[in-house]
Amino acid sequence: MSPTDLAVQQQQARSGAQRVVNDFSIQVATVNGSGSQTANMVLLRSILLMGVPVSGKNMFPSNIAGLPTWYTIRASKRGYIARKKEVDFLVAMNAETAKEDVLTLEPGAAVVYDEPLKLSALRNDLVFYPVPFDTLVKPVCPDAKLRRLVKNMIYPGILAKLLGIDLALMEKALGKQLGKKAKAVVLNAAALKAGFDYAEANFTKQAPYSLEAMNETAGKILIEGNQAAAIGCMMAGVTVVAWYPITPSSSLCESLIGYMKKYRVDKDGKATFAVVQAEDEIASLGMVIGASWAGARAMTATAGPGISLMGEFAGLAYYAETPAVIFDVQRVGPSTGLPTRTAQGDLLQIAFLSHGDTKHLMLIPCSVEECYTMAQDAFELAEQFQTPVFVMMDLDLGMNNWMADGFKYPTAPINRGKLLTKAKLAEIGEWGRYKDVDGDGIAYRTIPGDGLPASFTRGSGHNAKGQYSERPDDYVENMDRLNRKFATARRFVPKPVVQTNPKAKVGFVGYGTSHFAIEESRDQLREETKVETSYFRLRAYPFTDDLAAFVDAHERVYVIEQNRDAQLLQLMKLELTPDRQKKLQSVLHYNGLPIDARSITDEVLAREGFDVAKKTATRMSAGTAGGE
């Protein structure tokens, strides 16, 4: 039997497939815990080494081993790094999902599969490449126990041949991935070669997809958002870290620990930081508040369930006015929901987290670069405003691999905010912990051990001097000052990035990881239907003043979010006048997968009155909807 399906060859010949260069997505379907992550990273990195813009996304189960997992790699000569909705090239290694994975492909897609799965009979509009992985791995890996892992390094070899990746480059990527583990490098390099040789001997190239060297990735790094944020925290001079493990935030603290052990330990072995794995998220935030109160730069990282537990302490910190930096790497729903899938679902929860009147600063990075810079901004703002600052990441950003320019070394010194000094005390005469000396709502604070006047820190019932008070006028004065402080923050949080197109009637408002899909969607709209758009990328809460002006400049404003309840739009409504509110419409995506451009484009076109032939909803695309 010929390894490639004859019927398909004929079909391909009929349709005269054009070559598709540096613009496609590969999806690898495996079982988690099978070592496929190394193989995927080798594939990803070798494309990067070819100079072709690339991104990788992991869709994994809440499980340690044995459940299906998908990894998508997207090569894009135009530099698009959002998830691509369509899968162009499938590597089917998982018997459990293979059938459905194949059935949901678009016509013309290619499939490399484990031969015993017998997938080629399922469809006749795809290109199939069956590979006898078990037969190939035996001579490469004499140790039967290791075979299950090494087997997965064969498919990058196959793809290297089919897509046109230089095997030497792939071996270089492998070396980078495995580092000093020499034995493992030899074993896996042999597997790569076995795959490459098999493909060379048995396949003729059928599918149109191929890679060609470009020069778009020189100097680029590949990094996960959590790692990027960790580097930012270290550069911001964090000294106290308290955390409780939770996906998708754990790797933020874990990589921070790794970096700090390397770069923040003195020659005598003593650390310039302390990390505590707390008993829960309540204790994590309690420790952060205690440490910040005593003058340290302190942080924690968590996900939605942890944020819920932190509610009471977040309110205390707001009223007691202690800094705190909290990373929320957002994920879907409760712990038994889709904890390993992405969402932007904690915005509303955090904006008003706690009881009584509370509102919090949020910074919303869209990229790994912004994870790095906003981590630093967060510490500055938390100390400047003496309040909790939440960095709103998400699983897609935190745990996936993103290509970026190397990070820039921070040039500004650290600003510890309004810490009282002897000189300042002499200047202002009498100090009161909550006295608004400068009219910006921010009071001067002292820290234990500094020798300056002390204060007794508590929640809301205090006067400007920091004394216990239940007087109505003291309470109101304090509440109004807190409001002034929040208003001041509008001028200091990261500004939005606004691209105004004078021809555009349509404006997009988006934030966080939706950014890359939005950019691509704007290109699609312009190129496919000549619909011009403007774009307001929100980067912080409270909003800056230019949001209203953006709404005024457009007839319709689509607020694009990765949640069901239009959480940002709700927040915007609180600040915009009714006539402005009427212009807002939601484009929502909430199926657990990162948002993609095509979903946005189709939804917007439909709303704009175009006749969009809706593609059959696939398993992966459910849960995209409009609202409002």
Place this chain on the structure above:
Amino acid sequence: MATPVKMNRIGLEPQIYKGGKTTLCAGCGHNAISERIIDAFYEMGIDPKQVIKLSGIGCSSKSPAYFLGGSHGFNAVHGRMPSVGTGALLANHKLIAIGISGDGDTGAIGIGQFVHLMRRNLPIVYIIEDNGCYGLTKGQFSPTADLGSKLKTGVVNDLPPIDTCALAIELGATFVGRSFSGDKKQLLSLLKAALAHRGTVMLDVISPCVTFNDHEGSTKSYAYAKEHDDPVEDVTFVPYFEDISVDYEPGSTQEVTMHDGSKLYLKKLEEDYDPTDKLIAIRRLHETARRGEFATGLIYIEPDRDDFLTLLNVVDEPLATLPLDRVRPGREALEEIMEGLR
């Protein structure tokens, strides 16, 4: 001739150690404990500027406002003072921390943080002002209420109490004592010794709530506490800075040398008691409780185990105030990290 002003060894007057005027009920045991805390800090000659006072929520947790007015204080949320104290000490390990909690604040909502505080052996003096009820929410039972103890309304507690001392010993606290707010001498000795200890001090101090739990039928009333207090030894504490030699008959008194060189002389009462032996300590707690009494004094001590901050091996200066060049790695570090990611 002017009367010489009374001063302690660091030249501070007793007045400095006082706090705001109490707002607790007249006669509340918590007030008596505040008085002893004032005495202990004064007599130990500790600079209030180096002290932090922490508490949760409750009548008891209000009391840090009533001692050491010149120290920073943090009135946290209900049951979560341990985490705030831990954070503060991580930031600055030179601070001297005293935490005040209640039996509800510790035994109910805060039991989780209490457990982990004890485990970590954080250097803090943690005091439970134990009245067997929730004072601030008007007299409900707390988890330290004894089996059969009665509320004013006649409701009888039918759940066994949590013995916070036994728990603390089991979990790893290195200085565990119990006392009674009405026993000035014992409480003061224990507090002073506590301040000389490096590690977690857990003191459970029976502190009657005169408003809600001081009646007949309550096992946390003044009368009951006075009658059922069963000291395990007679405690004499001699701080390192006092040159006093104590004469004692070998065999009748146990001498313990503390971390800072201070000495504890524990005069044995009716039986041989060894507070450095965990099993003896826990057995004694249980035996006394079985008789309907409560053991007081220094129940357990482990004078030289490494505390949490030592284990973390941080630099000698407080982390909070390290200058920029100590906390931001150089350009080469960032470049090295970036190169590794290319």
